[in-house]
Amino acid sequence: MNxxxxxxxxxxxxxxxxxxxxxxxxxxxxxxxxxxxxxxFEGEVTELAFGDLQLIRDRSNQALVKTGQAMKNFLTFSVxxxxxxxxxxxxxxxxxxxxxxxxxxxxxxxxxxPSNLDIFCISVDLDVIKHxxxxxGIESGLNSxxxxxxxxxxxFGEELSDYLHTIFSxxxxxxxxxxxRIQDGIKDTIMQHLIDLADAGDNYAVTPLARKxxxxxxxxxVLANLDTPPTILELxxxxxASRRKLQYCFQETFGLSPVxxxxxxxxxxxxxDLLHYxxxxxxxxxxxxxxxxxxxxxxxxxxTLFAELPSQTIKRAS
Numbered sequence: 001m002n003x004x005x006x007x008x009x010x011x012x013x014x015x016x017x018x019x020x021x022x023x024x025x026x027x028x029x030x031x032x033x034x035x036x037x038x039x040x041f042e043g044e045v046t047e048l049a050f051g052d053l054q055l056i057r058d059r060s061n062q063a064l065v066k067t068g069q070a071m072k073n074f075l076t077f078s079v080x081x082x083x084x085x086x087x088x089x090x091x092x093x094x095x096x097x098x099x100x101x102x103x104x105x106x107x108x109x110x111x112x113x114p115s116n117l118d119i120f121c122i123s124v125d126l127d128v129i130k131h132x133x134x135x136x137g138i139e140s141g142l143n144s145x146x147x148x149x150x151x152x153x154x155x156f157g158e159e160l161s162d163y164l165h166t167i168f169s170x171x172x173x174x175x176x177x178x179x180x181r182i183q184d185g186i187k188d189t190i191m192q193h194l195i196d197l198a199d200a201g202d203n204y205a206v207t208p209l210a211r212k213x214x215x216x217x218x219x220x221x222v223l224a225n226l227d228t229p230p231t232i233l234e235l236x237x238x239x240x241a242s243r244r245k246l247q248y249c250f251q252e253t254f255g256l257s258p259v260x261x262x263x264x265x266x267x268x269x270x271x272x273d274l275l276h277y278x279x280x281x282x283x284x285x286x287x288x289x290x291x292x293x294x295x296x297x298x299x300x301x302x303x304t305l306f307a308e309l310p311s312q313t314i315k316r317a318s
Contacts, residue, residue: 008050008051009048009049009050009174009177009178009183010047010048010049010050011047011048011174011177012025012027012045012046012047013044013045013046013047014044014045014046015042015043015044016041016042016043016044016045016060017041017042017043018041019033019034019035019041019064020033021043022041022043022045022060023068025043025045026045026047026056026058026068027047028054028070028071028123029068029069029070029071030068030069031066031067031068032066032067032068033060033064033065033066034064034065034066035062035063035064036062036063036064036065036112037062037063037115039061039062041060041061041062042060042061042062043058043059043060043061043062044057044058044059044060045057045058045059046168048167048168048177050183050187051183051187052124052125052128053122053123053124053186053187053190053191054074054122054123054124055120055121055122055123055164055167055168055190056120056121056123057081057118057119057120057121057164057168058117058118058119058120058121059117059118059119060113060116060117061115061116062115063112063113063114063115063117064111064112064113064117065110065111065112065113066110066111066113067108067110067111068108069105069106069107069108070105070106070108070123071105071106071123072105072106073105073106073125073126073127074104074105074123074124074125074126075102075103075104075105075123075124075125075126075129075146076101076102076103076104076105076108076121076122076123077100077101077102077121077122077123077124077194077197078100078101078103078119078120078121078122079100079119079120079121079122079160079161079164080118080119080120080161081118081119081120081161081164081165082118082161088111088112088113088114088117089111089112090109090110090111090112090149090151093151098153098158099151099152099153100151100152100153100160100197101149101150101151102149102150102151102152102197103149103150104126104146104147104148104149105123107147107149108149109149120161120164120168122190122194124191124194126146128191129191129194129195132191132195132233132236132237133195135236135237135240136195136236136237136240136241136242136243137240137241137242138195138242152197159193160190160193163189163190163193164190166293166294167186167293176284176288176293179288179289179291181288181289181290181291182288182291182293184231184234184291185231185291185293186293187231187233188231188232188233188234189232191233192232192233192236192243195242195243196242196243196244208252208253211248211249211252211253212253214239214241214245214246214249215249215250215253215254217238217239218235218238218239218246218250218258219254219261221235221238221239222235222261222262222265226265226269227269229262229265229266229269229290229291230262231262231291232246232258232259232262235258235262243258246258247259263301264305266290266291266292267290267301267302267305267306269290270286270287270289270290270292270298270302270310271302271305271306271313273286273289273290274286274310274313274314274317275313275317276317277313277314277317283295283299283310283311283314286310287299287310298310
């Protein structure tokens with residue numbers, strides 16, 4: 001295992017042939033599934049977990065009634081994999097496109113799922129979310145989520161679904177997922193989407209001086225940590241601002257989003273590594289080391305920034 005890897009990665013995939021197997025495949029959950037439609041059952045449950053974050057992809061060919069509970073003091077978010085195709089019933093309410101089901105782990109609602117269900121479930125420690133909201137100065141009604149079930153429209157639902165598709169892609173090896181920067185990047189992206197659900201504010205009209213102070217503080221932190229570029233979530237916590245507020249300030253002051261700025265910093269870090277290339281690792285290792293989940297996208301962004309492919313950098317430096 002690479003020295004950059006973390007030790008707490010859990011990856012589990014199970015193909016299920018009946019509802020009992022399907023219920024048992026949800027590790028850490030107590031789930032009961034009753035089959036509604038006729039025919040042979042076929043399903044899959046894939047789990048990816050590290051630290052206080054658990055991701056599950058649930059697929060089944062038959063319509064089901066699902067009841068049960070997840071882990072206590074955890075908050076669960078259910079995101080349809082196909083935002084514009086699937087609807088399901090939750091406690092008598094219809095969940096339509098671009099809605100996310102939010103429920104406390106120990107009080108999950110009864111769900112009536114359609115045939116050919118494909119859904120992502122996110123389970124995260126409630127105290128972790130509260131701590132991050134506090135760090136970013138966001139006041140929210142998160143406590144109500146801990147006691148009730150909500151079907152909430154999310155403007156970023158399709159974006160989050162696409163990102164979860166990438167994480168669970170068969171092309172993404174578990175070896176890549178072991179890299180600490182990959183894990184940090186996954187946590188960062190997902191947690192920020194969940195935090196955005198709680199951040200209802202949209203008034204970020206701060207003075208130009210205040211914007212510059214915040215951006216300067218963020219850039220100083222990044223430049224002081226070039227060997228370990230921070231994630232957006234870490235940067236938000238350092239400057240005490242939500243992602244939306246930080247993005248507004250960066251865009252107004254620097255002409256770039258903080259995501260773009262950090263991506264450029266990570267690309268430059270990868271570029272430095274490739275200029276001192278060693279046969280002990282390959283280009284994909286370098287990409288994963290600096291938190292690039294998708295190698296093809298890394299190579300494309302690298303070529304755009306440096307006008308050459310990573311492999312050409314190696315040849316030129318040799």
